[in-house]
Amino acid sequence: MSKILVVGPSWVGDTVLAQPLIMRLRAASANTQVDVLAPPWTVALLQRMPEVGEVIENPFKHGELKVFARRRLGMDLRARRYDAAIILPNSLKSALPPFFASIPVRTGYRGEMRLGLLNDVRNLDERRLPTLAERFAALAQPPGTLLHRPLPRPHLRTDPSNRARVLKSQGLTLERPIAAFCPGAEYGAAKRWPTEHYARLAERLLQAGLQVWLIGSPNDAAIGADIAAGVRGPGVTNLCGRTSLADAIDLLSAATVVVSNDSGLMHVAAALDRPLVALYGSSSPGYTPPLSQDASILSLQLPCSPCFKRECPLGHLRCLHDLDPEQVWQEIVRRNIAGAGINASPSAC
Numbered sequence: 567m568s569k570i571l572v573v574g575p576s577w578v579g580d581t582v583l584a585q586p587l588i589m590r591l592r593a594a595s596a597n598t599q600v601d602v603l604a605p606p607w608t609v610a611l612l613q614r615m616p617e618v619g620e621v622i623e624n625p626f627k628h629g630e631l632k633v634f635a636r637r638r639l640g641m642d643l644r645a646r647r648y649d650a651a652i653i654l655p656n657s658l659k660s661a662l663p664p665f666f667a668s669i670p671v672r673t674g675y676r677g678e679m680r681l682g683l684l685n686d687v688r689n690l691d692e693r694r695l696p697t698l699a700e701r702f703a704a705l706a707q708p709p710g711t712l713l714h715r716p717l718p719r720p721h722l723r724t725d726p727s728n729r730a731r732v733l734k735s736q737g738l739t740l741e742r743p744i745a746a747f748c749p750g751a752e753y754g755a756a757k758r759w760p761t762e763h764y765a766r767l768a769e770r771l772l773q774a775g776l777q778v779w780l781i782g783s784p785n786d787a788a789i790g791a792d793i794a795a796g797v798r799g800p801g802v803t804n805l806c807g808r809t810s811l812a813d814a815i816d817l818l819s820a821a822t823v824v825v826s827n828d829s830g831l832m833h834v835a836a837a838l839d840r841p842l843v844a845l846y847g848s849s850s851p852g853y854t855p856p857l858s859q860d861a862s863i864l865s866l867q868l869p870c871s872p873c874f875k876r877e878c879p880l881g882h883l884r885c886l887h888d889l890d891p892e893q894v895w896q897e898i899v900r901r902n903i904a905g906a907g908i909n910a911s912p913s914a915c
Contacts, residue, residue: 567597567598567599568595568597568598568599568649568650569598569599569601569646569647569648569649570591570598570599570600570601570648570649570650570651570652571601571602571603571622571643571646571648571650571651571652571664571667571669572584572587572588572591572600572601572602572603572651572652572654573602573603573624573651573652573653573654573655573660573661573663573664574602574603574604574605574608574612574624574654575608575654575655576605576608576628576655577608577752577753577830578607578608578611578752578811578829578830578831578833578834579828579829579830579832579833579854580654580698580854581604581608581611581612581830582611582720582722582830582833582834582836582837582857583697583698583699583702583720583833583854583857584654584699584702585615585617585718585720585721585837586699586702586703586717586718586719586720586857587652587654587699587702587703587705587706588600588602588615588617588618589617589718590703590706590707590714590718591617591652591706592617593718594706599619599620600617600618600619601618601619601620601621601622601646601648602618602620602621602622603622603624603643603663604621604622604623604624605623605624605626606623606624606625607811608811609621609623610810610811610812610815611722611811611815611834613812614722614723614724614812614815615720615722615723616721616723622643624639624663625639626659630659631659633662636659636662636663636666637662637666639663639666640662640663640664640665640666640667640668641666641667643663643664643666643667643669644666644667644668646667648664648667648669649669649670649671650669650670650671650672650673651664651667651669651671651672651673652673652674652705652706653672653673653674653684654674654702654705656674656675656677656678657677657678657680658678658679658680658683661674661680661683661684662683664683665683671685671686672684672685672686673686673688673705674686674687674688674705675687675688675689675690675701675705676688676689676690686709688704688705688709694712694713695713696852696853697852697853697854697855698853698854699717699854699857700713700715700717703717717857719837719857719858719859720833720836720837720857721837721839722815722834722837722838724815724816724819724838725812725816726816728812728813728816729816729817729819729820732809732813732816732817733817733820736803736805736808736809738779738803738817740820742775742776742777743775743776743777743822743823744776744777744778744779744820744821744822744823745768745771745776745777745778745779745821745822745823745824745825746778746779746780746781746817746818746821746823746824746825746835746840747764747767747768747778747779747780747781747793747824747825747826748781748782748818748824748825748826748827748829748831748832748835749761749764749780749782749786749789749790749793749806749826749827750782750783750785750786750789750806750827750829750831751827751828751829752783752785752829752830753829753849753876754848754875754876754877755876755877755878755883756847756848756873756875756876756877756878756883756885756886757827757828757829757847757848757849758789758827758847758886759827759845759847759886759889760883760886760887761789761792761793761796762796763886763887763889763890763891763894764780764793764796764825764891765792765793765796765797766891767825767891767894767895768793768797768801768802769797769798769799770891770895771895771898772797772799772801772802776822776823777801777802777803778797778801778802778803779802779803779805779817779821780793780794780802780803780804780805780806781805781806781809781814781817781818781831782805782806782807782814782831783806783807784806784807785807786806786807787804787806787807789806790804790805790806790807791804791806805817814831814834815834815838818831818834818835818838818840819838819840821835821840821841822841823840823841823842823843823898824840824841824842824843825842825843825845825894825898826842826843826844826845827844827845827847828844828845828846828847828849828851828854832844832856833854833856833857835856835858836856836857836858836860836861837857837858839858839860840860841860841861841901842856842858842860842861842862843861843862843864843894843897843898844856844861844862844863844864845864845865845886845889845894846863846864846865846872846885847865847871847883847885847886847889848871848872848873848874848875848876848878848885849872849874850872850874851863851865853872862897862901864889864893864894864897865885865889866884866885866888866889868884868885868888870884870885871885
């Protein structure tokens with residue numbers, strides 16, 4: 567059996583976009599095992615990918631070098647006898663454990679003074695590989711070969727028994743269609759649609775007979791509270807910070823429609839094949855689009871975007887403030903993704 571170690575990304579969304587690479591590695595041979603070295607906050611996500619063998623927790627925080635600790639990790643990995651490693655982050659520190667593990671083939675893109683740590687160094691052609699998922703997947707192929715397209719689409723397993731448990735513990739039901747909002751974005755405020763816009767859209771969806779769930783991490787709890795407080799009338803449940811990532815995956819699988827910023831949960835919803843409206847501000851749908859045929863992308867494409875900044879450098883965030891809730895509502899109505907009987911006539915958002 568061939569054994570491959572993938573050093574995974576640090577972000578939830580990027581981890582979803584790495585699944586096509588893992589799919590390609592597994593498809594190459596039935597006797598290939600693909601393990602992933604990953605930060606603790608992505609472990610539950612990787613465990614929902616059927617192609618992943620074992621998930622090995624990477625104990626290091628963002629920015630920590632800790633060379634000697636990474637050497638100890640590498641020595642532990644050496645006993646697993648991997649034949650190859652693919653290092654997805656472009657940092658020096660991410661390449662250290664496979665080097666210390668003496669993995670024979672260590673593949674990754676050129677970056678951050680790590681030429682001695684990698685022995686299969688690839689030069690990135692951004693024009694030929696415009697999306698992050700394509701850049702990851704290209705590392706599964708021999709150097710210099712054209713990427714095989716189309717990429718396989720990410721797909722996550724769900725756990726019906728866990729979903730039933732979470733529904734009961736949170737006092738939720740599936741009696742009415744569900745609009746799930748993912749209003750957070752760990753990267754920064756320049757990727758977050760305004761809370762007042764989410765509140766206005768929630769009111770429109772409530773009038774149409776849906777219930778609204780707000781799903782996010784503990785860092786999104788205040789954002790969720792602001793949205794819920796801004797909605798006139800009942801029907802919104804703020805679940806931000808009240809569920810694990812595994813719970814969020816199972817709850818999103820029940821959604822009739824998902825409205826999300828460009829975030830990790832947006833990519834999770836896409837990998838669950840949920841009807842999705844994805845909202846882009848400072849980031850680019852040309853670089854990290856949702857890999858789903860059931861996704862709509864809304865972006866104003868202003869001259870100042872994408873800037874890829876955490877905060878708006880111009881101080882106005884027009885790329886998201888000017889994306890009106892009515893536009894999102896009309897996209898839901900146009901695609902009829904909130905149910906055949908949706909009432910499009912209530913007053914404007």
